[in-house]
Every structure is written in C-alpha cells, then in structure tokens.
Amino acid sequence: MSALHIKKGSTSHSAYNLRPTFSDVEERHTLAVLVENEPGVLARVIGLFSGRGYNIDSLTVAEVDHTGHLSRITIVTTGTPQVIEQIKAQLGRIVSVREVHDLTVEGRAVERELAMLKVAGQGDKRVEALRIAEIFRAKVVDSTLSSFVFEITGTPEKIDALADLMRPLGLVEIARTGIAALLRGD
C-alpha cells in the first residue's frame, strides 16, 4: 500500500473526482479504505453507511500493517456517481481514515473472495459434488462419510456459480468472507 500516496482534496491528483458526472445510473464500486487500527474504527465506517443510507454489498476488514497500526477495509457499494463521490468524501472526513481508494476508477483490480461450502449427501450425489468441486478447483478441507466441506477462492460470480451447482446436491451451509481487492500492476 505504501506506493499509493494520494492526498485528500481536490487537486488533479486527487482520489476524489470533484467534477460532477451527470449520470443517474447506479454503479458498483470497490473501495479500499486504510484506517488506523483503533477500537471503534469499524463502527465509524459502518455507522457512516447506515446513518446516511448508503449500501454495503460486501465488507472485509483486517489489519495489514502491524507496526503502523493500519487496517484495510474493502467495501463494495452501489450508487449513482454522485452518491459514490459523496461516500468517498464522507469516508475521507473520518479522522481515523488515512486513505480512500476507489479501485474501480483507479485502475483494474483483482477481486477475490473465499468461501466454504458444506455439502451433505450419499451415493451418486456425493460423487457428483466431488467432481464439480474439482472442476472449480475447490479443495476438500473436511470430510465425513456423509458430508464434505469445500474451500473455494475466486470472484464472487465463481462462488455463486459453484453454490448454484451444489444446491441440488445437498448444499446445507455456506460461509463467505466478502471481497478482498488489490490494484493490478505497480
């Protein structure tokens, strides 16, 4: 993250595009928010979204720099361009927020999500589940005589596709991490 030095504000180097865009079409944006890792910081970010009525499609958070006490929050949100700009500006206003990056406009980003799926069943269905898991390169991380737990990493769409296929084969539970994202290149 240290390569990303973008100041808050309206200069031509800004992460915030303050020039208005006139579209009313809703867009999906992935935001990376670097925050000081202190108690309550996640509540500040989530409280902003709930208090101002913004959408959260996905949210992940973990410490990424132990010595610098920085956590990275990846948020996927939808809204009109004006709302997206407002979300970024409001995030930038939070005192514990160090940097806000819109990965959707700053360049192409790699987006990945991890999921675990529990599939219970016997006989042909069990064999079919294992075969489909192989096609999706999902790993078996737990096995009993009547169930598997698969682990899969990929785009949210890939996970959706796997879940759709597993449903008739005895999908009983699914746990997803939400999206983590990084810009491609340097």
Added chain:
Amino acid sequence: MVIQALKDQGVDTVFGYPGGAVLPIYDEIFQQNEIRHILVRHEQGAVHAAEGYARSTGKPGVVLVTSGPGATNAVTGLTDALLDSIPLVVLTGQVPTFMIGSDAFQEADTVGITRPCTKHNWLVKDTDKLSGVIHEAFHVATTGRPGPVLVDIPKDVQFATGAYKKPAPEKSTYNPQVKGDNESIAELVAAIETAKKPVFYTGGGVINSGPEASRLLRELVEATGIPITSTLMGLGAYPASGKHWLGMLGMHGLYEANMAMHDCDLLIAIGSRFDDRITGKIDAFSPRSVKAHIDIDPSSINKVVRCDIPIVGDVATVLEEVLSIWKSRGSKTNAEGLTRWRSKIAEWKKINCLAYNGSTKTIKPQYALERLEALTKDRDRYICTEVGQHQMWAAQFLGFEDPNRWMTSGGLGTMGYGFPASIGVQIAHPEALVINVAGEASWLMNMQELGTVTQFDLPVKQFILNNERLGMVRQWQELLHGERYSHSWSESLPDFVKLADAFGAKGILCKDPADLDDAIMEMLNHDGPVIFDCLVEKHENCFPMIPSGKAHNEMLLGEADTQGVIDSKGSVLV
C-alpha cells in the same frame, strides 16, 4: 494531568457539572486558579454555553461533565455543534476501566452514543496516552472544518499518574487541505470577469475561518461590486450596512436575495453547504447559473447541488489567492452586465418584503425587534437566539456589522440553545451587551440556567417575544394542517417577572407599544441579568417565506398569498 493539558492549550474557562466519575478532575480544579470553572445547572446548558463562548471568540469551548446521565445530557449540544461546525472539546468521566461493560452505576457507552454526533471521540484507557489524546482533541476540533470532539476518561485513569506530553500538533496525522487548487481559482476569477449576473452566497464557514476571512471577503466584494447574500450562520461576515448587501437568503430570507439566487448566472458559494433551508426545491434551484463552491470539507461539494468550479480549501487562504490573481491580472467585471443586474435587484428591493401591518394596540414582534435594533445597534453588542419565528425575525430585522456577533442554532434548530449560549458569550465578553432574543417556549427549555446567571452575576438580557404560542409550529399548522393547532399553545406560563425575582434577577413586563422604548432602555440600563417579557401579537406569521417544496421565485410575501400554496408533496417536508 487533564488540567495541565488544558492550560497548555490556552484554556481559560471550562463549563461543567460535577459527578462521581469526574471527581478527581474537579479536585484538581479546586486546587488551582488559572482555569475558571462555570457551574451550569444542566449539562445541555454547559455545551450550549461553550458553543456561545466558541462562536463569539473563535476559540474552542471546553466542557467537563460526568459519566452516564452527564454525558447523555450533553448529546443535544454535541449534535448542535456538529451541524453548525462549532469547535468544542468535551471531557466526560467514565466508570473505571475494570467496570466498563458491567452496567455499572452511571455507566453509559459514551463513545458509542456520541460517535455520530462528534467529529471524533476517544476513550482513554491508558494514563500515559491521556495528555496526547487531549492535545490531539484540540487539534482535531479546531483544524479543517471545526466540530465537537469528546474525550471519555475512566475514573481510574484520572487517579493514576503517567507521563505528560506537551502539545505537538505537527505530529498529528489529521491535516486537512487548506490551500485551494490554483487552476480552479483561476477559473473562478475568469468566471467573475465575464459574469453578467453574479452573486456571492456565503455561510458559517467564513466565520469559522476567522476574522481574516471576513476581511478578505469584504475586500473582494468591494473590488468586484458583486451583490452578496448570506445564510443564517454567515450573518456578520459582510456588514449589513454594506452597499452590496442583499440580506439573508433562504426559507425566510429576503425576496431580493432569493430572486438574485434564482436568476443569477454565476453563483459563488463560500463556506456554505446548500442546506435545504437555503435551496428550497432542488430541481428549480438557481437553474441557469455556473456554480463555484469554496469549502474546506470535500464532502460539502456536490453533496446537494452539482458544482462546476469546486475549490477545496480554507476560505481565508483561498480568498487571498483569488484576490491576488484578481489584482495581478488587473481584472475587471462585466460593467454593463453588472449595472443592469443591480438595477434589477433594486426593483426587487422596492417590493419591501419585510413590510408588516403595524399596530398601536399590540406589540408586533417585528416592531419590537426594530426598536431593539434602533436602541442597541451602536453598542458593543452580541445577539443570541432560540429557535422559531423570533429567530427568523431577529435575522431579518437586526443588522450585523461584524463576524462572531451572532449566535444561533442553525443546522439542528435546538430550542433552548440561546439562553445558555448567551451565558457563554457574556463569560467571554464580560463588558459587552449580550442579548438573547427568545420565544417563551424555547426559553423555558433551559430556564434552569437562571441560577448560573445570578451565581456568576452575568448581566445577560433575555428579550422574550412572548406570543403564548409555539409560533413557527402554529404558522405551519395554519398553512398545512387546516388551522388545527394541535398542542402549539403555551399553557400555564409562569409570571416571568416573578420568576426573575425568585432567582434574584430583574423582570420587566411590556405589552403596550407606547411603553416599549422606555422598557427596553430600562433593560439596557440595568446592570445585571434581566428577563424582558414582551407580550406580542399572538397570531403573527413570519414572512417572506418559501413554502416547502417550492423554488426561490415562488416566495410568499404576506398573508394574502397563503391559501393552498403547499401541495401534498411539499407537506411531507419539514
């Protein structure tokens, strides 16, 4: 340690109320003389008093209250300060760290409750970090867009000793941008040169930026000759006697100001945030103008209204740059266009939108304020208000020549703000004339502060326009709800003269317009707190008015205009 940190921050006054969880700090206060503690009668009063202190001095206001109910009582004041961008540092006591989360006596999740109503807050669990956090709190409260901050200090942390750090704002990671983008500033100057119908629309941000911002604004207005209007919060940045002054704009703003906003071709917003009281119907807001916006808060830009020339920065810093480019280019405005624009504005002014029907039998509230203005305008005067009709009339009929002279609750609209705020102002300016223009209902919301006033012998003048009604509520019920006046009259009002007497203040009752001047002079000549009970016309409505859901050019100018003006869509708006 807390007191040392406050001293190092230059604090001379703390507004507060003691309780179990702040006793160690109160013990330190007892043992020193440099910081003065003003004991209020309710924590909400402490926060509003600190707001009055801050707004009238430009320095942060400091509040000290206890845990639990002390902190929750402060919430309204914190929200008020957040919406009006008033710098406050509020210190709250908390139960000891080892009892947090146990539902202990007078425990509340103060940082949780105040998270959305402060600019930032901290719970300090380590005494070694306490001084650093307090210094950072002052830095955050006063840097960038100002606002209230809160530091929650558990009692064991107050008792413990730890390492003290001196203030070091340069080490802070919170450093908002103050310098505007040069390209955009040049673009603004070019737009001013060509505009035929430009208007300045200024707000509380000019006051918050400091006296230098007001000085530069005046210089720019004089240099360009562009007419200027202001929000409620921005009154005084440009003098009311100035020749380019249009008066306040917005829902109860002046006709000429709102018409100028609607018809202009260049709108220069400075430290103002396009609040819904200002814009009216967004789709019809200033439809043909290029919009420039100077604001220190990037989130204010493009929030409500699309902006063509965005400039993020401190008002004073940006205006200085605008002026220097203006001078270095030898810029001139479009003289022909501006002359025509001024004559158009002069036509609007002839409407005389503040006209009202006078009376020799009852005191009209507008008349009361006209007389108050005439008898006090040459004095060293500070005005506070409560919230409602009287607030709008005060904004319309009193003239403000300088910044920091006008304290009112704009964004949150907090009834009960004005009386404690007037206490804070008087504390900061002991020799000045401090008047709180109030309605009787608002004033009663924090009337307990009469005790504070008499204890500290503060000569604040409470000028109560008593219509025995919640006047603004009544007005809306008349316009919107078929004159069904549900719970908007004030029953069982006290005898204000006796009430003043009971607390050791002076009470004056006035109900005859012929007596008004003498009564006001009696109030002004009394060296001590006065409650002035001015019985006014009970059914007066506040005009002009932009009804909910209407545009700037659809103003109501008086009673005759009001039949069926608000459609069903407008009636859901507040």
